[in-house]
Every structure is written in C-alpha cells, then in structure tokens.
Amino acid sequence: MSGIYGLTSFVNGPQLNEAKALQEIMSLLQHIDKGELQELLNNEGQINDLISDNEEVKRIGIHHDTVMASNRSLAEYNLSQQPVLERKKQMLIEAYQNKTLIQVEFDKNQQTLETLSSQYSPDTTLALLQASAQQAEDEAEKTADKFMDGEINVDEFIQTFQSQKTTHHLRKIKSEKLSELLRTRRPSQYSYRY
Numbered sequence: 001m002s003g004i005y006g007l008t009s010f011v012n013g014p015q016l017n018e019a020k021a022l023q024e025i026m027s028l029l030q031h032i033d034k035g036e037l038q039e040l041l042n043n044e045g046q047i048n049d050l051i052s053d054n055e056e057v058k059r060i061g062i063h064h065d066t067v068m069a070s071n072r073s074l075a076e077y078n079l080s081q082q083p084v085l086e087r088k089k090q091m092l093i094e095a096y097q098n099k100t101l102i103q104v105e106f107d108k109n110q111q112t113l114e115t116l117s118s119q120y121s122p123d124t125t126l127a128l129l130q131a132s133a134q135q136a137e138d139e140a141e142k143t144a145d146k147f148m149d150g151e152i153n154v155d156e157f158i159q160t161f162q163s164q165k166t167t168h169h170l171r172k173i174k175s176e177k178l179s180e181l182l183r184t185r186r187p188s189q190y191s192y193r194y
Contacts (some may be wrong), residue, residue, distance in 0.1 A: 021056040126178050133171035140164035 028050065029037070040046050049056055140161055145156040 017056055021054050024054055024056065025050060114175060122182050126169070126182060129171060129175040129178060133168055135174050136164055136168035136171055140168055 032040070040050070052061075074167050143152070143157060143161045143164060147154075147161070154159070
C-alpha cells in the first residue's frame with residue numbers, strides 16, 4: 001500500500017503465525033535426543049538461536065527492519081521538507097495579511113460607492129445635466145439680449161456668447177447621450193431580474 005509522499009507504509013504488516021512457528025520448532029525438537037534436549041535447556045543462547053533461525057521469525061524480523069528503514073526514510077524526508085513548509089507558511093501569512101488589507105480597502109471603497117450611489121442616481125444626474133444645459137442656454141440668450149440692447153460691445157458679445165453656446169451644446173450632448181444610455185440599460189436590467 002502507498003503512504004504519504006508515495007512511500008510504502010507497513011503499518012498493517014504480517015503478523016507472527018505462532019502456530020506455524022511452534023510447529024516448525026517442535027518438528028526440529030522431535031529429532032533431537034534427550035541429552036541434546038537437556039543441553040538445549042541449559043543453554044539459553046542455543047534456544048535463542050533455534051528461535052532466530054525459524055523462518056516465520058526471520059520473516060517478521062525482515063519486515064521489522066524494512067519498516068524501520070521506511071520510517072527513517074520518511075522521517076528524513078519530512079525533516080528535509082521543513083524549510084519548504086516554513087517558507088510556504090510564511091507566504092500564507094503574508095498572503096492573508098495582504099488579503100486583509102485589500103479587504104479593508106475594498107470595504108472602504110464599497111462604502112464610498114454606496115454613499116455616492118445613494119446621493120446621485122442616474123436619473124438625478126440626467127435631470128441636473130439637463131437643467132445645467134438649459135441654464136447655459138438661458139445665459140446665452142441673456143447675453144444676446146444685452147448685445148441687442150447695446151449694453152455690451154461686439155468683442156465682448158462674441159467671446160461670452162461663443163463660450164456660453166459651447167457650454168450649452170456640450171451639456172446638451174452629454175445629457176442626450178446619458179438619456180440614451182439609460183433607455184438602453186433599463187430594459188436589459190429588467191430582463192436579468194426574471
């Protein structure tokens with residue numbers, strides 16, 4: 001079975017089959033005479049050798065050594081990854097702090113937008129622009145009347161009248177464009193709500 005980082009995990013490895021190990025040892029002991037048995041009883045080293053030479057016990061020993069080597073390798077790998085982990089952890093902390101600053105700025109801008117949106121609706125802006133265009137037209141007419149009545153000279157009339165008419169036309173064009181924009185947006189806004 002595959003464990004973390006693709007290394008093999010031996011957590012559920014083979015278990016000692018005691019019955020099989022005991023049967024193999026008993027089979028060996030049946031062929032030994034009484035004197036050798038007595039000598040074996042008095043020599044603990046020979047008993048340990050007899051058990052260590054058992055195939056079942058050897059299999060468990062090999063498995064134990066493999067698990068230990070695997071665990072050592074995994075531990076060394078984990079330790080080698082600590083600098084990477086620390087660097088990524090620091091990057092995460094910095095990203096979170098950056099996100100927090102951006103969130104604060106976003107919330108501030110959103111609040112400003114909501115405040116401005118509540119103060120100036122597109123319809124209100126259009127009405128103010130139309131009124132401003134009409135005011136510029138009225139001022140141009142007053143300047144023309146003053147010229148006709150002889151209150152101002154030709155040079156002053158041309159300069160003032162031309163400036164007022166330019167302002168009037170620019171505001172009128174802007175109000176017409178805004179009005180057209182609002183007309184085209186309103187039907188599409190309602191279609192998205194359904």
